[in-house]
Amino acid sequence: MKLTLRVWRQKNADAEGTMSTYEVDGISSDMSFLEMLDTLNEELILKGEDPVAFDHDCREGICGACSLVINGDAHGPERTTTCQLHMRSFKDGDTIDIEPWRASAFPVIKDLVVDRSAFDRIIQSGGYITAPTGSAPEAHATPVPKPDADLAFEHAECIGCGACVAACPNGAAMLFTSAKINHLNTLPQGAPERETRVLDMVAQMDEEGFGGCTLTGECATACPKGIPLMSITSMNKEWLRATRKVAKR
Amino acid sequence: MSAEYVDYATGEPIADTKAPSGPVNERWDTRRFEAKLVNPANRRKHTVIVVGTGLAGGSAGATLAEQGYHVVQFCYQDSPRRAHSIAAQGGINAAKNYRNDGDSVYRLFYDTVKGGDFRARESNVHRLAQISVEIIDQCVAQGVPFAREYGGLLDTRSFGGVQVSRTFYARGQTGQQLLLGAYQALSRQIAAGNVEMHPRTEMLDLIIVDGKARGIVARDLITGKISTYFADAVVLASGGYGNVFYLSTNAMNSNATAIWRAHRRGAYFANPCFTQIHPTCIPRTGDHQSKLTLMSESLRNDGRIWVPKAKGDTRPANQIPEDERDYYLERIYPSFGNLVPRDIASRAAKNVCDEGRGVGPGGQGVYLDFADAIKRMGRKAVEAKYGNLFDMYQRITDEDPYQVPMRIYPAVHYTMGGLWVDYDLQTTIPGLFAIGEANFSDHGANRLGASALMQGLADGYFVLPATINDYLARNPHKDEIDASHPAAVETVRETEDRLARLLAVDGDRTPDSFHREVGELMWEFCGMARTDTGLRKALERIPQIREEFWRRIKVPGTGEEFNQSLEKANRIVDYLELAELMCLDALHRAESCGGHFREESQTPDGEAARRDDEFGYAAAWEFTGTGQAPTLHKEDLVFEYVHPTQRSYA
């Protein structure tokens, strides 16, 4: 099929960006969206033009590197990552708008590539359990009820792609932050740092310049891993609980 | 005068001088006791560079920092959380014997040596089996959400054809969960200031001073700036080299540059031809294909593999009557059927496709049929067991596996070869260590399912942090070196020259076109089945591609900016040399073993025939120059506990 692409081009972080139009032909419906962009880039290189920069790595939906807003949707029209989106979701003759994640906490590096290091700093502020290597007790010393283990897993599935931030009209990172807090705070192993974890991570999230939550639910709709909106509710609860507990200390 | 690449020289044999003697189960204790320690107060004066943040690198960086060392760590991804360990699905083995099913450290040791087709070191493998137990404890303490039973205890399953249930898992995302555990531990150390993390920074060369690894040259992928970093020891945890094949289950940017540059600087490269081809991947759909996706091996528990009996049968699967189908694995291997080991299943699929009986586009696929399973267990049960895999398959292929059989084909998955390391995981360059898939040590010629995660974490959490002490304690570097050191200046100049040369050619072919070409060549001649003639053909062709590459490559843009084409082209430079070494290694090893199948060396019924007398060694290659025949150093493998036998699955 033949497509018209309107792609955000921005030379570097300081440059002004703009939408540029490209035509691509001979696109197979079996191609993944990124393979379609590969095709465009091969043509651009041979023409001596600068290929479109975009983040991608595993191309099987788990590393969280790929990050495109396609026709206004983070990761495009299907509930999956951009790398797992296939061209059969589009029709011959379509015009497709491709933009980077937009949030002031995710500045554009080049074209469709953004800087998501703010997520790493949120994890660094408390998204871990302090268990230095060698200090672990026998794995079966602490049984974990299956429902708790399943709930923790459901939140641990987050791939840190940032689609939640991209989709949120406020550029909020609540879903990302809450996923990690719920993962660790649900497990008995996470209990000793339960209060500091949520307080520090929320503070860091604010510090990074992410917006606040107005519960529009767009984050959960865009999330390729299906982290539920209720995750944010649980985080709010943890935060209030921690604030009360810490005040009593 | 350069020798023909096929005529290599044989150098002095190489030996693992660090492995203690004595009973195999006491060797690790002995080594730990004999290793010198660094006084805790002095540790922060030592800097260790770690390249890569996967299971091995992430866990090593975190652990070294916890011990008090100053760690400087690198990854090419935008975050350490994205290393390709994240894509591992199945699980992680550990000899916990929670099932009381007869498992033990010794049995895991035995299975791994045997599974590796007797090309791994007994000392290393036994240590791995011992440590496997501690890994699970460590990961649980970090909050890795492993699958659990209703009683709250950990669940396990059997995996990869072993008879005990020793694989711990977190649904189909075990690699992700283990990696996030290591990433979080690393994050804690970054926040504490003990790890200086450089994401989006790629190692391009190794700096050697007075014969010891003292630093690296790295490029900031955002600004293009080339910088030098110095340390008392360098640890490579940069993963395997499966991307030589262009199409593989590796991540797009996984590459061999770190280990290849180290090899060029003197680190021996061991068993490069040992690559693992996974039998159940989704077949390619056309020339646009950029990577292949693995489908969990567990599908073979209930799916039946078949192709049409007739060549060139293009009827849809459901119109081919039962008696015109060939369930070839069940026919050839009646007792193991569809559950034969990975290498055997892969080769059998290749054979039927070569006969012209393959299905799907290009005839490069075989059916994996669940019709009988659905009939037997009911759709509900199949859905419960494999639902997420079926969904993934449908998303990629747009075919409903409940209605039509899946199509699968083997794909490159893992590389057992890597930098040669001793028992301490130190390469032949003092101060340079290699861990995880980047080294060659534990899997021999074939890796068992759920063992890669185990090895990566064993190396990173437990082995390296114990053994590197010995090196650091014995090699106190009094001299401060910086970017002005002649060795650093020279290495930087070489790196800059190489990048400048790539940009200057301004030819008419893209980096991907060369990568695809060498990949297809490797897949054809150094893939699932290898022959003397084929390998010689490849060895003749690779230098030609390399020559053409330097004449016709086109890299747009400059080196002083974010330039993904330049990154790619620079990685291909190294693939074009590594491919040659892989073919040479495959040519010289005129036996079949594990993932390496030489058609000249098979039993009368077509099975791999090992030749222990001639090839019972690890082949460690020394670099002598691009296009120049390397020197082979043999490390004899001694089997005191697990005695070599021929595998049989008929």
Place this chain on the structure above:
Amino acid sequence: MARTVWDSSVGKKTVMAVSGVIMLLYLVAHVIGNLKIFFGAGEFNHYAHWLRTVGEPFMHYEWTLWLIRVVLVVAVVAHAVSAYQLSRRDIKARPSKYVHKKPKASYATRTMRWGGIILALFIVWHILDLTTGTVHSGGFQEGHPYQNVVDTFSTWYGNVIYIVAMLALGLHIQHGFWSAAQTLGVGSRTRDRALKTTGNVLALLLTAGFIAVPVGVMTGVVS
């Protein structure tokens, strides 16, 4: 602790939720009182007078009423200031919009900010109209609320302002009630449906209850 709450985006959202709930409880009482207008001037005016004497003899005349007013003013100010600060933060977090626009959240969700502004302006008018009488049309009579209400809704603009504001109120509560529950962490998977229904029912009842008064005046049921 107050500092922690106010400095955090989650904490400030809690302030909004708590103040919102206080106002919502007040509105429930308010609408019940309003409906007394359908039982005639006597009952309505009597109720209005009682509001001033409630709590006696423990409380002095109008003390309770003033107490409620103080709580309400604090709630309104807290709600508005935190909304303003959070909105500023949200807008700053997402400075450049997507070229390809696609509204997705529900209407009620998207109109929370504008709805809030409409309601704030309405409250000012409402107090000046029926509490102080400053902008009242046709002779405000202290102590005769029944007549004052009828006067207000005898003008077309009185009806328009009031009805538009009450529709905005309905939308605001529809998203706000559920949203506050999430912020206060009382939402859960099992409770979600019940919370959404409660929010919708509350929004509907309050809007209908409030609008019934001007409709009553317009149709002559109340005169």
